[in-house]
Amino acid sequence: MSGALAVRGLALSRPGFRLAADIDAPAGGLTVVAGASGSGKTTLLRCLAGLEAAEAGRVTVGGEAWQDGAERLFRPPHRRRVGYVAQEAGLLPQRTVRGNLAYARRRRGRGGTDLEALARRLGIGHLLGKRPHQLSGGERQRVAIARALAGQPALLLLDEPTSALDPANAENVLALIGELRDTARMPVLWVSHDLERALRLADRLLYLADGRVAAQGPPQELLTRLDLGLATAPTAEALLDGRVVEHRPGEGLARVAVDGGELWLPEDGRHAAGSAVRVAVPAREVALARSPVAGTSLLNQLPVRATATAEVDGTHTLVRLAAGQAPLLARITRRSAAELGVAAGWRGVALVKSAGLRA
Amino acid sequence: MPELLSSADWQAFRLTLALAGVTVAGLLLLGTPLAWWLACSRARWKVAVEAVVALPLVLPPTVLGFYLLVALGPHGPIGGALEALGGAPLAFTFAGLVVSSMVYSLPFVVQPLQNAFAAIGRAPLEAAATQGAGPVDRFLTVAVPLARRGFLTATTLGFAHTLGEFGVVLMVGGNIPGETQVVSIAIFEHVETLEYARAHALSAMLLLFSFALLLAVYALNRRFQAVGL
Numbered sequence: 001m002s003g004a005l006a007v008r009g010l011a012l013s014r015p016g017f018r019l020a021a022d023i024d025a026p027a028g029g030l031t032v033v034a035g036a037s038g039s040g041k042t043t044l045l046r047c048l049a050g051l052e053a054a055e056a057g058r059v060t061v062g063g064e065a066w067q068d069g070a071e072r073l074f075r076p077p078h079r080r081r082v083g084y085v086a087q088e089a090g091l092l093p094q095r096t097v098r099g100n101l102a103y104a105r106r107r108r109g110r111g112g113t114d115l116e117a118l119a120r121r122l123g124i125g126h127l128l129g130k131r132p133h134q135l136s137g138g139e140r141q142r143v144a145i146a147r148a149l150a151g152q153p154a155l156l157l158l159d160e161p162t163s164a165l166d167p168a169n170a171e172n173v174l175a176l177i178g179e180l181r182d183t184a185r186m187p188v189l190w191v192s193h194d195l196e197r198a199l200r201l202a203d204r205l206l207y208l209a210d211g212r213v214a215a216q217g218p219p220q221e222l223l224t225r226l227d228l229g230l231a232t233a234p235t236a237e238a239l240l241d242g243r244v245v246e247h248r249p250g251e252g253l254a255r256v257a258v259d260g261g262e263l264w265l266p267e268d269g270r271h272a273a274g275s276a277v278r279v280a281v282p283a284r285e286v287a288l289a290r291s292p293v294a295g296t297s298l299l300n301q302l303p304v305r306a307t308a309t310a311e312v313d314g315t316h317t318l319v320r321l322a323a324g325q326a327p328l329l330a331r332i333t334r335r336s337a338a339e340l341g342v343a344a345g346w347r348g349v350a351l352v353k354s355a356g357l358r359a
Numbered sequence: 360m361p362e363l364l365s366s367a368d369w370q371a372f373r374l375t376l377a378l379a380g381v382t383v384a385g386l387l388l389l390g391t392p393l394a395w396w397l398a399c400s401r402a403r404w405k406v407a408v409e410a411v412v413a414l415p416l417v418l419p420p421t422v423l424g425f426y427l428l429v430a431l432g433p434h435g436p437i438g439g440a441l442e443a444l445g446g447a448p449l450a451f452t453f454a455g456l457v458v459s460s461m462v463y464s465l466p467f468v469v470q471p472l473q474n475a476f477a478a479i480g481r482a483p484l485e486a487a488a489t490q491g492a493g494p495v496d497r498f499l500t501v502a503v504p505l506a507r508r509g510f511l512t513a514t515t516l517g518f519a520h521t522l523g524e525f526g527v528v529l530m531v532g533g534n535i536p537g538e539t540q541v542v543s544i545a546i547f548e549h550v551e552t553l554e555y556a557r558a559h560a561l562s563a564m565l566l567l568f569s570f571a572l573l574l575a576v577y578a579l580n581r582r583f584q585a586v587g588l
Binding site: 049050051077078080082083084086088089091092093094103107108144147148151 | 480482483484486487488489490493496501504505
């Protein structure tokens with residue numbers, strides 16, 4: 001695939017830590033890199049940027065080899081067409097914002113990026129004449145992202161660009177990453193400390209555990225896989241992609257069509273009718289019944305089929321469900337699971353409280 | 360004033376300034392890459408190099424001067440090699456003073472530079488690397504501008520420290536007017552010959568000059584701070 005990132009057998013050893021990664025990330029897709037702290041997320045990104053020299057493995061971007069242990073090929077960072085945004089913006093303090101962008105363009109920009117247009121697109125057009133110390137943390141990170149794009153990278157790496165920011169500034173940068181997802185033509189890998197927010201935007205999820213790629217694929221799939229730590233965590237949730245059908249401003253609700261049915265969820269006016277939304281459905285907000293229930297406050301009832309079950313923390317059963325084709329999770333007590341006879345192949349209804357849903 | 364400072368005194372003053380200037384220029388040239396290496400390297404024997412660089416801080420100038428005299432003299436390794444190549448040994452010459460002063464003032468230039476380079480942190484340098492800046496490019500466009508206060512401190516300290524040098528000069532250079540007689544030696548000679556007024560005039564001049572130099576640097580440093588550099 002043109003422009004895609006392919007990593008084969010990437011290996012790096014540090015005292016007490018080993019990274020081993022095989023990765024595929026398509027061009028123009030936002031891949032969120034998740035995993036516990038110490039699982040190697042940052043190290044992986046640094047290896048891809050060439051800032052850490054992995055001992056073995058092959059990294060290609062758009063078919064172009066950046067490193068290949070077998071051929072003793074290793075391109076240093078400045079010979080990789082990479083955009084890298086770290087926790088610290090690392091802007092040059094003696095240069096203006098325009099100067100910082102021009103620095104990257106002069107060294108990388110093939111064909112010359114239009115800095116003014118880029119800055120306007122990223123909402124920093126009014127900052128071009130300022131120096132880094134005159135900017136807020138969020139503005140600095142937006143500039144850092146703009147700078148990474150000014151070099152027209154073939155691969156964009158975002159390493160916790162929002163973790164050092166206050167919520168308002170972080171929101172600002174998250175919105176920018178959301179726009180990037182829709183416009184970027186290169187693979188984008190994003191390590192985020194706020195997985196919940198990141199997954200709302202992710203096309204793909206790369207899940208690391210102890211320096212290994214435990215799983216990679218659509219987040220909807222990985223979040224509901226019972227063999228991964230993501231589904232067994234108490235905060236586990238599934239993602240349903242849908243489309244807003246109507247608003248009921250008077251009731252503060254929106255109706256969203258998802259695979260296998262419709263959901264009512266609290267509406268904050270952010271999503272217009274007809275727009276695509278991704279709904280997070282926490283596993284603990286989902287109850288199960290054999291058949292549709294009458295006389296309930298629950299607004300959402302989706303016909304589902306159980307595809308797998310797993311016991312968690314002694315008292316609960318985690319049920320993986322299929323609503324249409326979309327996977328869903330229910331965290332119910334072992335007793336309820338036994339009484340309903342829930343096992344793979346079981347058919348029934350998932351009951352979901354609207355108040356527990358977020359778009 | 361003219362009767363207080365003889366032409367020999369003025370000569371000593373000019374010589375001192377020339378010595379300090381050439382020494383600092385040489386030290387910046389050689390000390391900058393050394394400081395950069397010390398700031399970046401993770402080599403195990405780096406600490407040994409750091410210790411050697413710091414030696415002139417603790418050694419009595421006479422010890423330093425003695426070994427420099429031996430090394431630079433006609434029978435020493437450096438002086439001998441120069442003689443073998445058809446040159447002259449460096450002891451009791453201006454060039455010999457420059458070499459000695461560079462050794463003597465080495466830590467005053469290398470240490471501020473090393474600290475300034477280390478304080479930059481890896482973020483700006485790595486950011487520049489991922490923007491396509493090679494090692495030399497990064498050094499010139501990121502490290503040097505960000506370490507400018509370190510350069511200012513290193514230049515001043517190296518210059519001022521060389522101005523005030525006495526023991527090493529006495530050992531290596533002796534007291535040859537116009538060739539190796541610097542202000543500190545001239546003052547010493549005036550005192551020896553009980554010409555207190557001339558010693559006073561030269562001393563006051565050196566005192567005021569050094570104070571003005573440091574004052575200018577501290578003021579400049581404050582301005583850098585104020586604009587966020």
